[in-house]
Amino acid sequence: MNNNGKYETLDPADWDEMRALGHRMIDDAIDYLQSVKDRPVWQPVPDEIKNTFESPVPREPSDPAEIYQQFLTNVLPYPMGNIHPRFWSWYMGNGTVLGALADFMAATMNPNMGGGNHSAAMVETQVTDWIKQVMTFPEDSSGLLVSGASMANLVGITVARNVLAGFDVRKQGVQSISKKLIVYGSTEVHVACQKAVELLGLGSDCFRQIEVNEDYTMNLEQLDNTISQDIQSGYQPICVVATSGTVNTGAIDDLNAIADLCNHYKIWFHVDGAIGAIAMLSETVKPLLTGIERADSIAMDLHKWMHIPFEAGFVLVRDAKAQRDTFSVAPDYLERATRGLASGSYWFSQYGLQLSRSFRALKVWMTMKEHGTAKLGRMISRNVEQAHYLGGLIEKNAQLELVAPIGLDIVCYRYNPGGCDTQALNDLNREIVIQLQEQGIAAPSHTTLNGVYCIRVAIANHRSRFEDFDVLVDETVRIAKSLLS
Amino acid sequence: MNNNGKYETLDPADWDEMRALGHRMIDDAIDYLQSVKDRPVWQPVPDEIKNTFESPVPREPSDPAEIYQQFLTNVLPYPMGNIHPRFWSWYMGNGTVLGALADFMAATMNPNMGGGNHSAAMVETQVTDWIKQVMTFPEDSSGLLVSGASMANLVGITVARNVLAGFDVRKQGVQSISKKLIVYGSTEVHVACQKAVELLGLGSDCFRQIEVNEDYTMNLEQLDNTISQDIQSGYQPICVVATSGTVNTGAIDDLNAIADLCNHYKIWFHVDGAIGAIAMLSETVKPLLTGIERADSIAMDLHKWMHIPFEAGFVLVRDAKAQRDTFSVAPDYLERATRGLASGSYWFSQYGLQLSRSFRALKVWMTMKEHGTAKLGRMISRNVEQAHYLGGLIEKNAQLELVAPIGLDIVCYRYNPGGCDTQALNDLNREIVIQLQEQGIAAPSHTTLNGVYCIRVAIANHRSRFEDFDVLVDETVRIAKSLLS
Numbered sequence: 030m031n032n033n034g035k036y037e038t039l040d041p042a043d044w045d046e047m048r049a050l051g052h053r054m055i056d057d058a059i060d061y062l063q064s065v066k067d068r069p070v071w072q073p074v075p076d077e078i079k080n081t082f083e084s085p086v087p088r089e090p091s092d093p094a095e096i097y098q099q100f101l102t103n104v105l106p107y108p109m110g111n112i113h114p115r116f117w118s119w120y121m122g123n124g125t126v127l128g129a130l131a132d133f134m135a136a137t138m139n140p141n142m143g144g145g146n147h148s149a150a151m152v153e154t155q156v157t158d159w160i161k162q163v164m165t166f167p168e169d170s171s172g173l174l175v176s177g178a179s180m181a182n183l184v185g186i187t188v189a190r191n192v193l194a195g196f197d198v199r200k201q202g203v204q205s206i207s208k209k210l211i212v213y214g215s216t217e218v219h220v221a222c223q224k225a226v227e228l229l230g231l232g233s234d235c236f237r238q239i240e241v242n243e244d245y246t247m248n249l250e251q252l253d254n255t256i257s258q259d260i261q262s263g264y265q266p267i268c269v270v271a272t273s274g275t276v277n278t279g280a281i282d283d284l285n286a287i288a289d290l291c292n293h294y295k296i297w298f299h300v301d302g303a304i305g306a307i308a309m310l311s312e313t314v315k316p317l318l319t320g321i322e323r324a325d326s327i328a329m330d331l332h333k334w335m336h337i338p339f340e341a342g343f344v345l346v347r348d349a350k351a352q353r354d355t356f357s358v359a360p361d362y363l364e365r366a367t368r369g370l371a372s373g374s375y376w377f378s379q380y381g382l383q384l385s386r387s388f389r390a391l392k393v394w395m396t397m398k399e400h401g402t403a404k405l406g407r408m409i410s411r412n413v414e415q416a417h418y419l420g421g422l423i424e425k426n427a428q429l430e431l432v433a434p435i436g437l438d439i440v441c442y443r444y445n446p447g448g449c450d451t452q453a454l455n456d457l458n459r460e461i462v463i464q465l466q467e468q469g470i471a472a473p474s475h476t477t478l479n480g481v482y483c484i485r486v487a488i489a490n491h492r493s494r495f496e497d498f499d500v501l502v503d504e505t506v507r508i509a510k511s512l513l514s
Numbered sequence: 515m516n517n518n519g520k521y522e523t524l525d526p527a528d529w530d531e532m533r534a535l536g537h538r539m540i541d542d543a544i545d546y547l548q549s550v551k552d553r554p555v556w557q558p559v560p561d562e563i564k565n566t567f568e569s570p571v572p573r574e575p576s577d578p579a580e581i582y583q584q585f586l587t588n589v590l591p592y593p594m595g596n597i598h599p600r601f602w603s604w605y606m607g608n609g610t611v612l613g614a615l616a617d618f619m620a621a622t623m624n625p626n627m628g629g630g631n632h633s634a635a636m637v638e639t640q641v642t643d644w645i646k647q648v649m650t651f652p653e654d655s656s657g658l659l660v661s662g663a664s665m666a667n668l669v670g671i672t673v674a675r676n677v678l679a680g681f682d683v684r685k686q687g688v689q690s691i692s693k694k695l696i697v698y699g700s701t702e703v704h705v706a707c708q709k710a711v712e713l714l715g716l717g718s719d720c721f722r723q724i725e726v727n728e729d730y731t732m733n734l735e736q737l738d739n740t741i742s743q744d745i746q747s748g749y750q751p752i753c754v755v756a757t758s759g760t761v762n763t764g765a766i767d768d769l770n771a772i773a774d775l776c777n778h779y780k781i782w783f784h785v786d787g788a789i790g791a792i793a794m795l796s797e798t799v800k801p802l803l804t805g806i807e808r809a810d811s812i813a814m815d816l817h818k819w820m821h822i823p824f825e826a827g828f829v830l831v832r833d834a835k836a837q838r839d840t841f842s843v844a845p846d847y848l849e850r851a852t853r854g855l856a857s858g859s860y861w862f863s864q865y866g867l868q869l870s871r872s873f874r875a876l877k878v879w880m881t882m883k884e885h886g887t888a889k890l891g892r893m894i895s896r897n898v899e900q901a902h903y904l905g906g907l908i909e910k911n912a913q914l915e916l917v918a919p920i921g922l923d924i925v926c927y928r929y930n931p932g933g934c935d936t937q938a939l940n941d942l943n944r945e946i947v948i949q950l951q952e953q954g955i956a957a958p959s960h961t962t963l964n965g966v967y968c969i970r971v972a973i974a975n976h977r978s979r980f981e982d983f984d985v986l987v988d989e990t991v992r993i994a995k996s997l998l999s
Binding site: 034035036037038039040041044047048050051052054055056058059061062063071073074078079082083084085086087088089090091093096097099100103104105106107108109110111112118119121123124125126127128129130132133134135136137138139140141142143145146147148149151152154155158159162163176177178179180183187190198199200201202203204205206207209210220221223224227228229230231232233234235276277330332333336338339340342356358360361362363364366368369370371382383384385386387388391392395396397398399400401402403404405407408411459462463466467472474475476477478485491492494495 | 532546556559582585596606610620623631639643644664675686687688689705708713715716717719762818845847851854867881944947957963
């Protein structure tokens with residue numbers, strides 16, 4: 030082996046060149062975000078660009094500047110679009126500039142947040158404490174940053190299963206048990222909760238989907254009756270999943286009433302708050318969430334309405350010991366010490382599935398400090414105002430109609446000039462959504478409510494201005510007319 | 515509402531100041547990584563710094579430059595240490611500079627990689643194809659970037675459960691089934707696999723831990739007998755978890771023999787390759803992994819021996835349809851389109867638990883292009899050489915002894931001057947590990963093998979030089995002598 034090979038590393042061959050590249054990236058990224066509103070919200074990736082992603086795994090090294098040029102040409106111009114002020118698809122945040130910079134510093138330090146005694150663990154512990162304070166949860170509750178609400182829901186429902194089953198689920202499993210464990214949610218519950226129930230081996234047959242009222246909240250009479258019948262039929266109810274902010278229409282289940290019911294039946298009260306829980310920051314929304322502070326566990330997404338760059342999910346569990354008992358393990362190679370690197374008081378890996386974990390806490394820490402809870406809350410309040418502003422524009426326009434009540438910041442509407450059947454309207458509105466996207470104007474998504482295809486506008490966007498919704502309404506009508514003519 | 519409130523955003527109040535801050539971060543990060551070897555590998559966080567993390571959730575905004583100063587003072591100086599050339603604890607990679615920069619650009623674009631038609635999805639698809647090529651898996655197999663091997667193992671074992679159960683597990687669950695499903699691994703299997711089996715509702719009682727041979731590989735005769743007995747006893751074997759690179763000692767199970775056995779019994783062959791699978795890149799290690807290409811699923815960690823910054827786990831599944839059938843859902847709000855943003859051919863969220871997913875593919879894409887597979891493989895080969903170099907130093911020193919055979923890049927040794935009982939040696943070596951860390955010299959971790967506490971050196975480190983192991987041996991002896999004197 031020559032000396033070259035002996036000392037070869039993955040560090041930059043030329044540190045000054047890498048430094049210069051880093052500076053270029055900062056300038057390009059700042060320019061890119063500062064001018065985002067001037068570009069189309071979305072555009073298709075041209076075929077000649079698509080083809081560049083077909084090349085086989087590279088065997089030999091490349092110059093980082095050349096790789097970055099490929100990125101500038103082939104990747105950066107064709108984003109998903111959720112950083113744009115007129116992106117309202119599915120349910121996503123925008124991110125923040127400091128949050129992105131924090132991700133760079135986090136990857137520079139590159140700690141493994143499974144546990145250990147080092148500064149990053151203290152940052153994460155502080156962030157966890159802050160979220161407890163926002164949610165008015167007790168100091169001795171436990172929390173964990175996770176990939177997103179899919180994982181947060183899984184963690185919460187897993188703890189529910191293990192606590193409420195009444196036997197040692199970790200050891201015995203749920204195979205061959207005599208009384209089937211049952212979980213409840215509404216028909217509007219997010220599929221992430223269904224996936225969690227399936228993963229846990231309970232089976233979707235044991236996930237009772239309760240019908241909703243006209244406002245898309247869970248019908249509590251039916252919930253009560255179903256639980257009661259299940260008990261009579263020899264099943265074992267363990268958990269109700271309430272939703273604070275359904276994905277279709279932003280409906281918030283009656284959390285206090287569900288808390289009462291769970292208390293009555295002695296079952297776990299889990300809240301899927303992926304969309305709405307962090308709206309506790311908003312003075313105007315907070316009253317709608319009354320009862321959430323009574324939950325046994327809450328799934329949250331800080332990368333949605335708090336605009337942390339992906340990924341930043343969070344799960345809160347009232348009973349810290351129950352969470353730890355569900356996930357902790359102590360093999361020899363993870364044995365903890367009282368001093369040194371392997372000490373530290375709170376090992377995050379004992380509270381969830383992941384052992385290796387990134388330092389995602391840093392972007393949350395920096396963003397919460399940068400803006401403070403009051404301003405983060407105002408961003409949420411304004412999105413809700415904007416939803417009602419958009420609702421007003423739709424109601425004033427004879428050719429547009431709301432398809433569902435406006436829940437939180439989600440507006441479902443369609444173009445309906447009259448005289449068309451449902452199928453024709455569905456096809457027309459489907460094409461409107463695609464044209465809004467393809468013309469780079471706006472990116473709403475779509476959903477279907479009781480057979481009615483609708484244009485769905487989910488406004489978790491700190492860059493959206495009121496006038497952006499004027500644009501949406503005007504362009505919806507313009508495109509519709511051009512399609513009909 | 516005043517105009518200020520109307521147009522308030524989470525964008526920088528002063529873009530030029532944020533740009534300047536970004537440039538400072540680049541300089542600081544490059545300086546930090548360029549000089550990492552000159553600092554202690556680890557040092558405890560002083561109490562006065564710890565106390566700064568007690569402050570309550572901030573209500574009002576702060577200047578980003580001030581927040582960054584807090585980071586420079588309270589966070590950056592006290593890292594976990596795994597970026598240092600003499601960090602060999604647990605099992606972690608170092609990260610790369612370009613990988614950290616990529617995380618910044620990824621968070622700047624901030625796409626949600628659940629699905630959709632945009633450039634980032636093409637980057638991730640290409641990375642997935644590359645890993646298939648590295649692992650010599652078929653083109654039509656499926657793969658998914660996940661948080662880490664804990665999730666990758668969970669995904670693999672979940673697909674195994676759902677395919678091999680012989681009924682619709684998603685719908686019916688495993689509650690009240692007549693034949694219990696059984697999973698197999700060795701006593702050296704990683705706890706992540708046990709956590710997966712527990713999560714899936716199978717119960718650790720149904721996770722048979724097969725004894726190991728003297729080289730810490732699974733005893734295949736016992737595996738065969740156990741499966742056979744389980745079948746006779748009315749159980750249903752579904753999956754064997756083979757380990758390529760055990761966490762304690764780096765042992766690689768006989769993958770070909772296990773593949774044969776799985777083939778014979780028609781059960782799922784899953785490989786936990788968190789440590790060793792990516793060593794397919796190394797010309798010297800690749801032959802030891804023969805048989806891995808026959809796996810039904812493989813869990814990998816690119817943030818370990820490929821040095822991608824956290825998090826970058828990966829799961830490969832031979833049967834793409836089986837993986838999709840295990841995780842895909844199609845609610846109205848995720849309905850896909852043939853054109854526009856909601857089109858796209860491969861929706862990543864259909865292959866795992868997560869719906870919202872970060873653009874972690876970018877750092878993998880850039881790092882694989884930067885170095886190429888040949889060089890990435892040489893880094894792995896050299897770590898294995900270094901393990902044997904360290905082994906040689908230990909064998910030459912009368913006061914040191916190897917506690918286990920060297921597997922891959924993992925060395926377990928202890929200081930043993932003779933004449934001490936096991937307990938005294940355990941206490942002595944425990945203190946040596948802590949002193950090595952507290953004095954900032956090196957960060958090995960520890961484990962216990964057959965009651966013997968040992969100093970464990972896991973060399974997944976592209977910055978380690980051969981002379982770093984001379985330092986380790988010299989300092990082990992020096993500290994031991996000072997403790998004994």
